[in-house]
Amino acid sequence: MTTDIVQFGTSRFLQAHADLFFSESDPPRGVTVVQSSGDPVRARRLAALADPAGYPVRIRGLRGGHRIDETRTVTSVTRTLSTATEWTAVAKAVRDARMILSNTGDAGFDPRAADAGFGPPQSMSYPGKLRHLLRARFESGGDPLPIFPMELIRNNGQVLRERVLHLAVDDTVEFQDWLSRCQWTDSLVDRIVSEPIDPAGAVAEPYALWAIRQAPGLAAPADHPAIVLTDNLERFERLKLHILNLGHTVLAHRWREIGAPDGALVRDWIAGPEGERLMSLMQAEVLPGFAAAGMAEDAAEYLATTLERFANPFIDHRIADISENHAQKLQRRIGAFLEWVRKHDQGFAAPRLAAILSENG
Structure with missing residues (x-):
């Protein structure tokens, strides 16, 4: 299984949503999960996510009038990294990636004072870190790539694009043009993930949706019935x-x-x-x-x-x-x-x- 997806965020929602979809897709896809918060308490979760045996997602609820109570095993997470301690490895993963996705919480896009500084300090916002990582990919000769934010923000792809471009205002025109040629996708995600399973995994309802605004040349992140490309998001x-x-x-x-x-x-x-x-x-x-x-x-x-x-x-x-x-x-x-x-x-x-x-x- 190739690992060409870089995911920012370790939430139980992602574990029971995108990561489960990647594990169930045909063919399965591998994910490098990046913890961007630097929270040392979550170190145990990071190790469990990448366990070769996988982690459980328990699906519980109603579907078509029938009770569903089943456990699925997610094996798509092939490795985990942290921006706080493994920045060089994260930058290499982004250089090698074919797509990026994120779900960094309600405040993930909020500007921070450190965003205007030099270097990649941990105190930067997600858009601030992403700017540095994409610039390293650009400088290494890498191609623009699709970026799939999953934060619950309307037009999340365009909001993230504008935040990164704003931070790159003093970068070269060539890099700004390169950023504009990335596919910044708008999407809507939906699934109730009711509780975590320790140390990794979650309990979720049967219903799931990842609706993505269609764009020229855009391919779905994976082949899964819950993932929909649409002209009418x-x-x-x-x-x-x-x-x-x-x-x-x-x-x-x-x-x-x-x-x-x-x-x-x-x-x-x-x-x-x-x-x-x-x-x-x-x-x-x-x-x-x-x-x-x-x-x-x-x-x-x-x-x-x-x-x-x-x-x-x-x-x-x-x-x-x-x-x-x-x-x-x-x-x-x-x-x-x-x-x-x-x-x-x-x-x-x-x-x-x-x-x-x-x-x-």
């Missing part, structure tokens, strides 16, 4: 944001409204009156909104999958956790939905969704 974004995420926020609004206990779980609510209330709202206002945008069939199918995911008997998904940052989520999930639909149907009415927005200011 917005379709996947709207479905996730305005059905799955919106559904969570409606449940959180109701939880706050009635003062439900902190331990209330999504699966229990879906099985009772609150699930019926949510389904009524989806049928009356959300699905018609998607129909106005020409996505009726997609939305109905995705809603059925979403309700099955909400009902997962193996995941203790607390509504109290969903309600964090509630005001921002209302605007992004409900307010943005109404704004989007009204571009297609100016008079679209959704009184229950509008009331939820108004009740929360």
Whole structure:
């Protein structure tokens, strides 16, 4: 198995998502996993990830009405490195790579003071480190390559591209041009990974998606049914944001409204009156909104999958956790939905969704 993928990030999400896909693809693909945080506590995880025997991913949930509870073994991680202690080896891995992927957390792209400095200090952000590593590849005569950020940032590929180009403003024009010829891909990832397995591995739901915006000459990272190249990434974004995420926020609004206990779980609510209330709202206002945008069939199918995911008997998904940052989520999930639909149907009415927005200011 060739090791031509360099992955920045060691999270349990990546272990149960991309790394599992690479292990199950035809043919399997090998991955060099790079820890970019430098956290010494995770050293044991790094060693376990590259164990030749592999690490477990337990898939637990519902699919097509049937309970799934199975364990798969991931063997795609062939070696692990750390930017804190093995910078030279990381740079060589990037020089030899055929693609780069990352999931460095919500703050992974945030600028840091060290980004403006010289050399590759560990305190740099991920884009700061990536600039140095790509410049070493360029200076060695390496070709531009595809870069697949998986952070939960809209247009994540273009955001990462702009961050790296901004940091490279004082580099040579030739290197800046080379950077622009890399394929900075936008993508959307989705899978609930509920808990880690020590020292490596994770528990995840059956549903999984890695949707990637198609571009000329771009090949899929691997041959796997969960990986989709699409000319319409917005379709996947709207479905996730305005059905799955919106559904969570409606449940959180109701939880706050009635003062439900902190331990209330999504699966229990879906099985009772609150699930019926949510389904009524989806049928009356959300699905018609998607129909106005020409996505009726997609939305109905995705809603059925979403309700099955909400009902997962193996995941203790607390509504109290969903309600964090509630005001921002209302605007992004409900307010943005109404704004989007009204571009297609100016008079679209959704009184229950509008009331939820108004009740929360």
